[in-house]
């Protein structure tokens with residue numbers, strides 16, 4: 001019999017969607033709790049008074065909070081080094097900063113260095129699962145996959161597909177894009193914790209032929225993901241109407257068979273009713289990236305309207321337009337984006353979006369996203385005494401809701417003491 005390992009600490013986990021059920025039914029919380037791990041899986045969770053006997057126990061202390069790992073549903077690995085590139089809205093920002101940065105990834109040495117920093121940063125921030133854009137480069141994408149595998153990281157990664165409206169150095173022809181994507185997919189999709197995403201950057205950098213090829217790949221590999229952008233910025237939406245005058249933005253992807261329940265579209269700030277209806281019918285998910293939307297001035301996401309339309313939503317940092325890999329900041333920004341629209345999200349709703357909601361958006365909820373028996377043991381140990389101010393705030397918290405609120409608005413990588421994926425320690429700071 002494999003040994004069961006018990007972690008004793010405060011424990012919090014979402015278990016249901018607080019946008020659909022009463023808040024009290026959406027989570028489990030134990031002031032003095034246990035998490036039992038066996039063979040990399042969660043064997044049980046509950047109050048310490050009911051912990052299983054005969055297991056090895058690690059007492060993490062009262063200042064430790066065990067929670068599920070964060071899930072980032074949209075970011076760009078190669079853009080790590082350009083966080084905070086100043087000024088401009090989406091389209092000029094892409095030309096001025098993003099494309100020159102991504103062009104550097106033709107050099108595998110550069111790709112190796114950034115891929116290493118990228119996963120270092122995700123782990124130190126408590127992100128244990130992510131949907132990631134690489135660049136157009138075959139080798140750089142291969143390097144991101146290999147680095148994820150080396151860390152035991154759970155990732156969905158895709159080579160950017162792009163054959164127009166970008167600098168020459170980043171353009172490929174549709175056939176090459178298809179062939180290289182296919183080869184990477186065959187190499188990495190469903191290998192361990194890794195999955196492949198077919199990833200046209202967005203409609204404006206895609207010819208109809210490229211989208212046709214992407215759709216062909218999706219038909220061949222129906223369980224592969226599709227990852228792209230939609231309706232982030234008003235000028236972008238207008239540009240799509242010029243390039244594809246016969247269709248709404250979402251129809252462009254649908255016309256090539258790219259919308260399914262394994263499709264994640266980043267942003268969706270300016271979607272029409274008809275588009276939301278289409279996405280709902282296809283089961284397509286949105287990655288909401290509030291920090292990025294604020295930084296680029298893209299607009300305010302209508303969260304409840306999207307959810308009420310039946311479209312699933314996860315939370316993303318959208319590095320490098322997002323200004324930090326921290327999902328604490330993503331939660332805080334999501335709160336503020338709704339606040340200015342007159343809606344106050346609860347800490348339970350925000351935490352759900354950053355964990356179990358993200359897992360659902362990525363169709364990984366049977367594996368990760370919450371601390372429930374049978375799932376992979378993907379969890380964090382947070383240090384509620386990480387800084388003097390966080391100590392004061394956490395020790396004085398009236399209840400778990402208040403505790404979580406403080407962490408959302410004051411939290412960053414200093415809170416993350418240890419991270420485990422599939423029961424294996426992947427990051428630990430003294």
Ligand SMILES: [Zn+2]
Pocket residue numbers: 074075076229266318
């Ligand atoms: Zn993006």
